[in-house]
Each structure stands twice: as C-alpha cells, then as structure tokens.
Amino acid sequence: xxxxxxxxxxENRETLLSRLNHFLSIPSVSTDxxxxxxxxxxxxxxxTYLEEIQFExxxxxxxxxxxxxxxxxxxxxxxxPTALFYGHYDVQPIDPIDxxxxxxxxxxxxxxxxxxxxxxxxKGQVFMHLAVFEAYLKTEGKLPINIxxxxxxEEEIGSENLYEVLHKRKExxxxxxxxxxxxxxxxxxxxxxxxxxxxFTGIEITVDGPDHDLHSGMYGGAVRNPIMALNHILASMxxxxxxxxxEGFYDDVEPLTxxxxxxxxxxxxxxxxxxxxIPNTVSEKGYTAQEHTMGRPTFEINGIYGGxxxxxxxxxxxxxxxxxxxxxxxxxxxxxxxxxxxxxxxxKVAPSGVNVQVxxxxxxxxxxxxEPNHPLIKKAAESYTKAFGKDTVxxxxxxxxxxxxxxxxxxxxxxxxxxxxxxxxxLHSPNESFPLDSFDKGMETLVYYWNKVxx
Amino acid sequence: xxxxxxxxxxENRETLLSRLNHFLSIPSVSTDxxxxxxxxxxxxxxxTYLEEIQFExxxxxxxxxxxxxxxxxxxxxxxxPTALFYGHYDVQPIDPIDxxxxxxxxxxxxxxxxxxxxxxxxKGQVFMHLAVFEAYLKTEGKLPINIxxxxxxEEEIGSENLYEVLHKRKExxxxxxxxxxxxxxxxxxxxxxxxxxxxFTGIEITVDGPDHDLHSGMYGGAVRNPIMALNHILASMxxxxxxxxxEGFYDDVEPLTxxxxxxxxxxxxxxxxxxxxIPNTVSEKGYTAQEHTMGRPTFEINGIYGGxxxxxxxxxxxxxxxxxxxxxxxxxxxxxxxxxxxxxxxxKVAPSGVNVQVxxxxxxxxxxxxEPNHPLIKKAAESYTKAFGKDTVxxxxxxxxxxxxxxxxxxxxxxxxxxxxxxxxxLHSPNESFPLDSFDKGMETLVYYWNKVxx
Numbered sequence: 001x002x003x004x005x006x007x008x009x010x011e012n013r014e015t016l017l018s019r020l021n022h023f024l025s026i027p028s029v030s031t032d033x034x035x036x037x038x039x040x041x042x043x044x045x046x047x048t049y050l051e052e053i054q055f056e057x058x059x060x061x062x063x064x065x066x067x068x069x070x071x072x073x074x075x076x077x078x079x080x081p082t083a084l085f086y087g088h089y090d091v092q093p094i095d096p097i098d099x100x101x102x103x104x105x106x107x108x109x110x111x112x113x114x115x116x117x118x119x120x121x122x123k124g125q126v127f128m129h130l131a132v133f134e135a136y137l138k139t140e141g142k143l144p145i146n147i148x149x150x151x152x153x154e155e156e157i158g159s160e161n162l163y164e165v166l167h168k169r170k171e172x173x174x175x176x177x178x179x180x181x182x183x184x185x186x187x188x189x190x191x192x193x194x195x196x197x198x199x200f201t202g203i204e205i206t207v208d209g210p211d212h213d214l215h216s217g218m219y220g221g222a223v224r225n226p227i228m229a230l231n232h233i234l235a236s237m238x239x240x241x242x243x244x245x246x247e248g249f250y251d252d253v254e255p256l257t258x259x260x261x262x263x264x265x266x267x268x269x270x271x272x273x274x275x276x277x278i279p280n281t282v283s284e285k286g287y288t289a290q291e292h293t294m295g296r297p298t299f300e301i302n303g304i305y306g307g308x309x310x311x312x313x314x315x316x317x318x319x320x321x322x323x324x325x326x327x328x329x330x331x332x333x334x335x336x337x338x339x340x341x342x343x344x345x346x347x348k349v350a351p352s353g354v355n356v357q358v359x360x361x362x363x364x365x366x367x368x369x370x371e372p373n374h375p376l377i378k379k380a381a382e383s384y385t386k387a388f389g390k391d392t393v394x395x396x397x398x399x400x401x402x403x404x405x406x407x408x409x410x411x412x413x414x415x416x417x418x419x420x421x422x423x424x425x426x427l428h429s430p431n432e433s434f435p436l437d438s439f440d441k442g443m444e445t446l447v448y449y450w451n452k453v454x455x
Numbered sequence: 456x457x458x459x460x461x462x463x464x465x466e467n468r469e470t471l472l473s474r475l476n477h478f479l480s481i482p483s484v485s486t487d488x489x490x491x492x493x494x495x496x497x498x499x500x501x502x503t504y505l506e507e508i509q510f511e512x513x514x515x516x517x518x519x520x521x522x523x524x525x526x527x528x529x530x531x532x533x534x535x536p537t538a539l540f541y542g543h544y545d546v547q548p549i550d551p552i553d554x555x556x557x558x559x560x561x562x563x564x565x566x567x568x569x570x571x572x573x574x575x576x577x578k579g580q581v582f583m584h585l586a587v588f589e590a591y592l593k594t595e596g597k598l599p600i601n602i603x604x605x606x607x608x609e610e611e612i613g614s615e616n617l618y619e620v621l622h623k624r625k626e627x628x629x630x631x632x633x634x635x636x637x638x639x640x641x642x643x644x645x646x647x648x649x650x651x652x653x654x655f656t657g658i659e660i661t662v663d664g665p666d667h668d669l670h671s672g673m674y675g676g677a678v679r680n681p682i683m684a685l686n687h688i689l690a691s692m693x694x695x696x697x698x699x700x701x702e703g704f705y706d707d708v709e710p711l712t713x714x715x716x717x718x719x720x721x722x723x724x725x726x727x728x729x730x731x732x733i734p735n736t737v738s739e740k741g742y743t744a745q746e747h748t749m750g751r752p753t754f755e756i757n758g759i760y761g762g763x764x765x766x767x768x769x770x771x772x773x774x775x776x777x778x779x780x781x782x783x784x785x786x787x788x789x790x791x792x793x794x795x796x797x798x799x800x801x802x803k804v805a806p807s808g809v810n811v812q813v814x815x816x817x818x819x820x821x822x823x824x825x826e827p828n829h830p831l832i833k834k835a836a837e838s839y840t841k842a843f844g845k846d847t848v849x850x851x852x853x854x855x856x857x858x859x860x861x862x863x864x865x866x867x868x869x870x871x872x873x874x875x876x877x878x879x880x881x882l883h884s885p886n887e888s889f890p891l892d893s894f895d896k897g898m899e900t901l902v903y904y905w906n907k908v909x910x
Contacts, residue, residue, distance in 0.1 A: 158767070184673075198672060202768050211732025216755045217653060217854030220783050221697070221747030222727070224737045227756040227778070228693055235690040238683060240806050242676070272677070277666025282679045282808040292676030300671045301682040302771050303762030308779060313657050313816055315781050316757050323682070324763060326770050328675050351695050353737040361768055399672025400770075428771065429667045 002451045004139035009131065009443050017114075017439075019049075020127045023089075024107045024116040028123075030066055030090035030157045039066045039153050042089040042123070046130070046151055047071075053134045055149065063161035066090060066153030070172075073133070073147040080454060082146040084175035084413075086403055087126035087182060088155035091118035092428045099430035112436050119434035120425035125181040126151055128420070128439060132446040144454035148175050155182070155403075158363040163406045170410060177376055178407050179449075181442075183419030186267050186395055189437055191384030191445075193377055194417040196369040196396030197404055198297070201335035202326035202361035203342050205233060209354045213307070213316040220317060224353030227306045227321040233356065234301060234323055236349045237342075241285040242292070244299045244327075246345040254332035256287075256295045260396070263372075264290050267393050275423045294396040298328040326361070328398050335364035365405040368415070369396070376414050376453065383448035384418075387441045418449065457906045459594035464586065464898050472569075472894075474504075475582045476562045478544075479571040483578075485521055485545035485612050494521045494608050497544040497578070501585070501606055502526075508589045510604065518616035521545060521608030525627075528588070528602040535909060537601040539630035539868075541858055542581035542637060543610035546573035547883045554885035567891050574889035575880035580636040581606055583875070583894060587901040599909035603630050610637070610858075613818070618861045625865060632831055633862050634904075636897075638874030641850055642723055644892055646839030646900075648832055649872040651750070651824035651851030652859055656790035657757075657781035657816035658797050660688065664809045668762070668771040675772060679808030682761045682776040688811065689756060689778055691804045692797075696740035697747070699754045699782075701800040709787035709824075711742075711750045718827065718849045719745050730878070749851040753783045781816070783853055790819035820860040823870065824851065831869050831908065838903035839873075842896045873900070 009016070028042035029035040043060050046069045050058045055071040069089070094104040094117050102108040107116035118124065136143045150173060154160050166173055185192040209226040210219070238244050256264075267290060273279045283289040284296055292298070306321025308314035327338060343358040350356035370377060372394045381392035404415055420442035426432045464471070483497035484490040498515050501524045505513045510526040524544070549559040549572050557563040562571035573579065591598045605628060609615050621628055640647035664681035665674070693699050711719075722745060728734045738744040739751055747753070761776025763769035782793060798813040805811035825832060827849045836847035859870055875897035881887050 200672075200770070202770075209733060214731060215854065216753065216757065216781060217655075217783055217852065219731065219748065220753035220755050220853050221742075221751060222736045222738055222744035223731060223733070224697075225755055227759050228689065231686045231689040231756070231759075232695055234683065234686040240687060242679075276669060276674065276678060278664060278678070278808065278810075280808055281677045282806075283677055287676075289677035293674065296676060298671065298675035300675050300680055300770070300772055301686070301762065302671065302769055303764050303773065304682045304686075304776065305760050305764045307756065307758035309758050309760045313779060313781055313818070314757055315655070315657075315755075317755055318758065321759065322764075324768060326671060326768055328672055351737075353733065353735055363768070397672065398675050399670065423673070426667065427670055427673075428769075 002447045005132070005135040005447045006444060008135040008139045016131050020124065021107045023123050023127055024118055025105050027105045028090050028153065029093050030154055031093055039090060043067050043069050043153055046089060049130050050149065053137045061165065063165055065161045068153065068162070068165060069149065069151040071149040073143055075142045076144060076146045080145045081176040082148060083453070084148045084150060084173060084178040084407070085129055086178060086180045087129065087151045088122045088153065089126060089151055090153040090156050091121070091123065092156050096430060101431055109436070113433040114436065115431060115433040117432050119432055120421040121427040121432065122155065122182045124434040124439065125420055128443045129181060129446060132443050135447065136450070144450045148173060159402050162403060166406055166410055174411065175413065177414045177416060179416045179418055180401065180404065181418050181420060182401060183397065183399070183417050184421030184423065184425065185419065186393060188422040188424065188435055189388055189390065189441070190268060191381065191388045191390055191392035192419070193372065193381050193392055193394050194397050194419060195372045195377065195394050197367060198398050198400050199329035199333065199335055199365045199367040199405065200326055200400040201329065201339050201364035202324070203339060204322060204324050204359040204361065205230065205346055206320060206322045206357045206359070207354050208320045210317065210319050213319050216315040216317050223317050224351060225317050226354050227318060229351050229354045230306065230321040230323055232351060233346055233349055237345060238299050242282055243285055244297065246341055248341045249297070249338065252332040252334065253297060253330055256291060260295060261291060263394050264294055267395050293398040295330060297330050297333060298398065299325065301325055328400060329367050331367045331369050333367065335366060339364065363402065365400050365402045368404045368408055370414055374414055376416050379452040380416050380418055380449055383445045383452055386448050387444035418445065457902045460587070460590040460902045461899060463590040463594045471586050475579065478578055478582055479562045479573055480560050482560045483545050483608065484548050485609055486548055494545060498522050498524050498608055501544060504585050505604065508592045516620065518620055520616050523608065523617070523620060524604065524606040526604040528598055530597045531599060531601045535600045536631040537603060538908070539603045539605060539628060539633040539862070540584055541633060541635045542584065542606045543577045543608065544581060544606050545608040545611050546578065547611050551885060556886055564891070568888040569891065570886060570888040572887050574887055575876040576882040576887065577610065577637045579889040579894065580875055583898045584636065584901060587898050590902065591905070599905045603628060614857055617858060621861055621865050629866065630868065632869045632871060634871045634873055635859065636873050636875060637856065638872050639876030639878065639880065640874065641848060643877040643879065643890055644843055644845065644896070645723065646836065646843045646845055646847035647874070648827070648836050648839070648847055648849045649852050649874060650827045650832060650849050651786065652822060653853050653855050654784035654788065654790055654820045654822035654860065655781055655855045656784065656794050656819035657779070658794060659777060659779050659814040659816065660685065660801055661775060661777045661812045661814070662809050663775045663812070665772065665774050668774050671770040671772050678772050679806060680772050681809050682773060684806050684809045685761065685776040685778055687806060688801055688804055692800060693754050697737055698740055699752065701796055703796045704752070704793065707787040707789065708752060708785055711746060715750060716746060719749055722848050722850050748853045750785060752785050752788060753853065754780065756780055783855065784822050786822045786824045788822065790821060794819070820855050820857050823859045823863055825869055829869055831871055834907040835871050835873055835904055838900045838907055841903050842899035873904070
C-alpha cells in the first residue's frame with residue numbers, strides 16, 4: 001500500500017519543501033528566552049499540520065518549560081502495533097552569526113542541500129515524518145500502524161521536562177516500540193542503523209585564586225596562577241595517548257567484542273578531512289578512531305576560560321579559571337559513579353594555593369544498546385536498503401540521546417533510531433544543512449518502514 | 456644649603472598644595488582622544504611652572520602623539536653633575552566612575568591623603584620635584600646640580616614616542632644620571648630604594664584543531680581536543696613547584712647573591728591575605744615568595760579561552776584554544792632569546808592532530824639593576840632616612856618600567872628610582888590617592904638628595 005504514498009510525495013515535493021521552509025524559518029532557539037514566542041510558533045506549526053491531517057487529541061502540552069506537541073493516530077485499529085514517534089522542534093543558537101553564508105532562518109538550497117538552522121537537527125527530520133503521515137492519509141486514507149506523536153521543544157537544552165512528562169503520563173505515551181529520527185548516517189546515502197548510543201555525564205571545574213586580578217609584576221612568583229593550576233588538573237585527566245587517567249574510569253566498561261570490532265571495521269569511514277578540516281586522527285591507544293568513537297568512553301573539555309581574552313597583552317594573574325567537561329559513556333558505566341570518580345580525581349590532584357570546586361552537571365544518561373538482529377531493526381534496515389539502493393551498515397554512535405535512555409527505562413520497548421543526517425550537516429555549527437537526497441530517500445524509507453512493520 | 460629650601464616648602468605648603476590641586480584637576484587622560492586638550496593643558500601647566508622659576512629652553516616638544524615637556528637648568532655650572540629628571544603628566548582613565556567617593560578631578564583631602572586621579576601616578580610626584588626646584592631657586596637662587604627635565608604625556612599608553620625622542624635627541628637629553636619618581640615605597644613612611652626592575656616578554660599560543668566546533672558524540676575519541684592539547688603544552692612549561700620547565704629558561708639568570716637574599720629577607724612583608732584575598736603563598740622551589748617576586752623570573756598565563764563559555768553544557772570539541780603568556784625577566788636574560796626558547800618548547804611538545812602556533816608579542820624589555828651600593832644610591836638612601844627618620848630598605852621589583860630600560864640602553868647611566876607612593880594608593884583604580892606624609896617628607900628627601908649629590 002506504499003505506492004500511492006510515494007507518488008504523493010513525488011508530486012507534492014515543491015509544496016512540501018516550501019512548507020518545510022516555513023517551519024525552518026521559525027527561530028525556535030530553546031535556550032534563549034527572547035525566542036519564547038518563536039518556540040511556541042514552531043509547536044503551533046506542528047499542531048496545525050497534525051490537525052490538518054486529522055490526527056486525534058492534538059495538543060500543545062504545557063510543561064515547566066517549553067511545550068511538547070502530543071497527538072495520536074488510532075486509525076490502524078486495535079490489532080495494529082503502535083509506534084511512539086519522538087522528535088524535537090527546538091534548535092541550537094546560531095552564533096557565531098558572522099560565519100553563516102546565508103541567514104540561518106531563511107532556508108536556502110545550495111549544491112543539493114537545504115541550509116538553515118534545524119534543517120538536519122531536528123526540524124527537517126521531524127517534517128519528513130509529518131509529510132509521510134500526510135502522504136498515507138491523503139492517498140490511502142489511513143496509516144499502516146497506529147502512532148503516538150511526542151515532539152518536544154527542549155532537546156537542545158537537555159530535555160529538562162521530558163522525563164517527568166513521560167513518567168507521569170506513562171499510559172498516555174505507551175506504545176509497542178519507539179521511532180526516533182534525530183541522528184545520521186555514516187555517510188551520505190549510506191543506510192545506517194544505529195544500534196547503540198553512548199551515555200554521558202559532565203562536570204565543571206572552577207579554580208579560584210586571588211579575589212581580584214593581580215599585577216603580574218607585583219605578585220608573580222608569590223601566587224598560584226589559577227589557569228596554570230587548572231591546566232595541571234586537566235592534563236592529569238587524559239594523556240596524550242587519549243587514555244583517560246582518572247582512577248576507576250574504565251572499571252565498568254563493557255568491552256568491545258570481536259564481532260563488534262568487526263562490524264565497526266566494516267563501517268565505511270567518512271572523509272574525515274572533508275568534514276573536520278584536519279587530516280590526521282588520534283584515538284585511544286589500542287583502538288581505532290572509529291572503535292573509540294563508537295564503542296569506548298570519551299572525555300572532552302568543551303570549553304575553558306579565565307583571565308584576559310582581548311587583543312595584545314594584559315599582565316595579570318587572573319582571579320579564576322573554569323573548564324567544562326563532558327564524558328560520553330558506554331554500556332556498563334554509571335553516570336553518577338563516573339561524576340564521583342572525576343570529582344575525586346580533581347580533589348586529589350588540586351594543588352595548594354587555590355580553591356578548586358567541582359560542579360556536577362545535573363543532566364546525565366546511561367548508554368543504550370539494542371540487539372542488531374531484532375525484527376524491528378531488520379525491517380528498518382530493509383526499508384533503508386530499498387530506498388537508498390545500498391546495504392545497510394550497523395553502528396554504535398558516540399552521541400547520546402537522553403530520551404532513548406528514558407524511554408528504555410520507563411517502557412522497556414525497542415527503540416528504532418532511523419536517522420537521515422550526514423556527517424557534513426554541521427549540526428550545532430554555522431551553516432547547518434541537510435541533503436535533499438536524504439529528504440527524498442528518507443521519506444521513501446519511512447513509507448516502506450511503516451508498511452513493513454505492519455506485515 | 457638646604458635649610459632655606461626646607462623652610463620655603465614649610466611656609467608655602469598651602470600655596471603649593473593649592474597649585475598641586477590645580478594640576479590634578481586637569482583630566483589629562485592620554486588614552487582618550489576626547490581629552491587631547493586637557494593633555495596639552497597639563498603640559499602647559501608644567502611649562503608655566505618651569506618658566507616661572509626660570510628654567511631654560513622650556514618647551515612643549517611635539518611628538519607623533521602627546522607632547523613632552525623639556526627644560527634645562529644649567530645654573531650649577533659646568534663642573535656640577537647633570538641629572539635627567541623623568542616623569543609623566545598623563546593619567547589613567549577613571550572608569551568605573553561609580554566607585555569614586557569623590558570626583559577624580561576635584562582633589563579632596565581625607566584621612567591625610569589627597570584623593571585624585573594622578574595624585575600618586577605620577578602628577579603628584581612630578582609636582583614635588585617642581586616645588587623643590589622652586590624652593591631652591593627662590594631661596595638660594597640656585598640648585599645644587601644641573602637638571603634636564605623630561606616629562607612625557609604618554610606613559611599610560613606605553614610611552615609610544617619616548618624611545619624615538621630619546622634616541623634622536625641623544626645629545627640634548629644627555630645627563631650623568633637619571634632620577635625617576637614614578638614608583639612606591641614598600642609601606643607608608645618606609646624609605647625604599649628600588650634597585651632593580653624586571654624585564655618582560657610574552658607569547659600567545661593558539662592551538663587549532665577541526666575547522667569548526669565538532670559534536671563531541673560524533674567525533675569524540677577520533678579528534679585531538681585543542682583545549683586538552685593546550686593544557687598539556689602549558690602544564691609542561693611550569694611545574695607545581697613553580698619551576699619553569701622550558702629548556703634553557705634559567706640559563707642566563709644572574710643568581711641572587713647571599714647579600715641580596717639578605718636584603719629581601721629584611722623587606723617588611725605586606726599583609727598578603729589582606730591584599731589578595733588568599734591566605735597561602737606559593738613560590739619557586741628553593742626561594743621565598745618575596746625572593747621569587749623580586750629576584751627570580753616568572754611565567755604567568757594571563758588569559759586562556761576556547762570552546763563554550765556560557766551557562767550549562769555544550770557538548771562540543773572546540774575548533775581552537777588560545778593562551779596568553781607573559782614572563783617577567785631578571786638581569787642576564789634576553790627577552791628575544793626567551794621568546795625563542797618558549798616557542799621552541801611549545802613546538803617540541805605540541806601533540807599530533809592539532810596545529811600549534813606561537814605569536815611573539817612585540818613589546819618586551821630587559822631587566823634593569825643598579826648596584827645597591829653605588830654612591831648615587833647610597834646618597835638617595837641617606838636622604839630618605841634623614842627625611843623619614845627610618846632606615847631605608849632596598850628592593851628589586853617584579854614590575855617593569857620601559858623608560859628605565861631605554862635610558863639604560865641609550866645612555867648607560869645610573870638610574871635612581873626615588874618613589875614616594877604607598878601600597879594603598881590604588882594606582883589605575885578608583886579612589887587613587889597619595890599620602891600628605893609622602894608629599895611633605897618626599898620633598899624633604901629631594902631637597903637633601905640634590906644637595907648630597909653635589910657633595
């Protein structure tokens with residue numbers, strides 16, 4: 001029953017793209033309170049779309065933060081399975097704005113890609129689902145399966161209120177499996193099944209020294225420099241072999257099996273230099289870069305600051321320095337335990353003459369893994385292959401999607417990660433884009449998938 | 456011949472203070488072009504004063520920037536020595552203006568201090584010299600020695616044009632020794648001879664990684680984190696014993712003699728916690744904090760930045776990280792050689808996977824030291840002690856005064872640093888002030904000194 005839906009998508013491509021442009025032009029930056037109305041406008045866009053295609057119980061569900069769009073489709077009948085479709089309509093901030101080649105909120109197609117903030121993460125992919133629902137409903141009059149829609153507006157700020165909503169409204173959101181399109185393929189047009197995600201946790205280290213910036217001539221040599229103290233602390237946490245040197249950090253790590261290392265070895269590697277601008281890769285000693293990214297925990301300093309940042313020199317000993325750190329975790333590791341190990345290490349190595357504080361980030365998540373040969377995963381792989389004309393590869397990803405852990409924790413249902421992004425999409429960066437190929441073939445994949453799931 | 460001059464200063468104290476108030480009320484902020492006329496007015500004030508007391512060749516010497524006031528006094532005759540008196544009439548900006556308890560350009564006496572911008576740095580001290588010249592000339596009809604006056608208007612903006620003037624007009628400014636009153640005493644009413652200043656040099660290290668910030672989930676484990684690379688580089692440059700671990704850094708350092716360590720040990724130490732807010736000090740292994748500050752080279756990271764600095768977390772691998780470093784140097788060390796050693800070290804330890812660049816800061820200076828037992832220094836110490844009724848202490852200072860290096864480089868003459876400021880003067884900060892005690896006893900010191908130099 002997928003042919004008509006496919007034809008609809010082809011015939012209405014221009015209309016759909018123009019509607020997507022409208023969605024992408026709403027600056028729904030969730031972290032910036034100045035964009036509160038825009039965030040609501042993006043939610044309203046989805047509500048309107050779902051109402052138009054006659055989903056039921058369509059609502060903007062208020063939370064303590066930004067609203068979540070909920071809706072149901074029950075037209076497949078009580079015997080058909082129900083999928084929970086999760087996505088998010090909020091986007092990352094756009095700074096540094098100077099680096100955008102076109103307005104982040106005026107979508108522009110160049111070289112077969114739509115350039116706009118949120119085009120890949122995640123408005124573009126959310127829109128594809130809406131369009132596929134529309135295609136089925138306007139041609140066949142029904143969808144092959146039942147759907148519960150959960151599209152939140154706080155993913156980019158840590159999905160602050162989602163867990164509580166899912167937990168409190170457990171019955172309302174209950175489904176047989178979940179489908180999420182908020183990830184990517186290993187390479188453009190390379191069908192990719194994501195069967196594992198990393199967890200994560202984070203800390204912020206602040207080193208306080210003197211109560212104001214001191215003259216480096218009057219006090220240099222008599223005061224511990226907070227930046228230098230921080231450097232020593234951080235350098236003691238990961239060595240130049242990319243091995244994390246925090247005691248106990250690897251204790252609970254589930255080792256990569258030979259089978260997994262084999263799967264990883266067969267993942268086509270992306271053109272690394274093309275997507276990062278640097279030719280050579282580094283990785284944990286004993287592991288390839290792909291093994292490290294997909295299946296080994298990581299430790300990254302996301303930001304650091306302290307003292308003078310302007311032009312030229314300012315001869316001061318700064319009063320403080322701060323570093324932000326996040327770790328990506330693999331199955332077996334407990335985020336809270338890791339936070340504690342990090343804090344223990346920092347406290348242990350903190351030098352005299354400064355006051356070192358560790359702030360534990362609230363948001364953390366365990367890693368997630370699903371069996372690669374689960375029937376729902378197999379069907380996803382077949383749909384992908386049919387649409388893209390290429391064998392599907394199976395990967396674990398270095399990223400983390402908190403909602404995956406929460407759905408797993410609350411419902412214990414399979415979660416199918418059907419992502420269509422590409423490594424060149426520049427998520428969270430200037431000039432985010434999404435390939436039109438992914439748009440077309442991704443919708444085709446979804447059309448096949450809903451049909452296959454019903455079989 | 457000093458008694459009459461001293462009596463003059465006593466009798467005319469109110470007139471002199473009122474004239475000083477006039478000088479201090481001219482907002483000669485050199486960095487702000489809106490104050491260009493005020494800068495000229497301050498120069499004119501000095502010109503008028505010097506003409507009135509019949510100095511010769513009094514002139515506002517134009518430079519590429521603000522003018523310099525030049526004058527000569529040759530009345531002591533060809534057999535008497537000639538002193539080059541250097542000072543500056545420009546002042547620092549006044550912001551944050553809200554923190555001033557009285558108008559920075561309406562001098563106000565409170566608790567025995569004159570509060571005004573420039574009261575200590577350096578108008579107040581320049582004025583004391585002018586008043587002492589006047590006292591001698593109006594009572595004795597002559598000064599004990601010959602004088603060349605060099606009072607610039609660009610000290611607070613780096614003395615941009617001074618070197619060129621001194622270099623080009625070498626003959627005109629030539630003298631037997633130089634006297635500078637642009638520094639302070641170790642404590643109020645504690646006669647202090649500054650017999651050494653540090654030199655300085657600086658570099659900026661930039662570590663470039665990927666050409667844009669990368670998603671830490673997608674790339675973590677496969678890319679060298681530029682902040683972590685920078686941390687490893689910096690941590691390798693100074694250890695936690697505060698020893699600089701750059702090869703060759705200490706090679707040319709003139710060691711502290713036992714005599715100097717003895718002098719330093721006798722310098723009254725300031726209340727460290729009171730002025731920095733931290734209780735404990737650190738210093739180079741084998742040296743006290745005061746020895747390190749006064750007589751050993753230092754390495755300070757003045758600023759660092761890279762990646763995300765906002766609230767909460769942003770899970771990126773940043774594209775770059777930068778650190779600003781300045782070193783204070785001691786006699787024997789060559790700034791350019793030190794810059795090269797720093798660069799060599801950075802290049803040597805730079806890890807793979809990132810591009811590390813070193814920018815050498817242009818402004819640098821050699822350290823300066825005069826023999827503490829040079830007759831001109833001894834005489835200064837005796838004059839101090841006579842005026843303040845207290846033994847003089849000898850210190851080397853961690854700071855740098857570029858003009859000192861330039862006079863040394865061009866003329867190779869002794870430089871006597873006769874400063875009367877106190878640690879509480881709040882130079883460059885709101886509520887700058889200068890003790891009336893320093894004003895009275897400082898002028899007394901100068902009266903004695905000119906007389907002693909002639910002996």
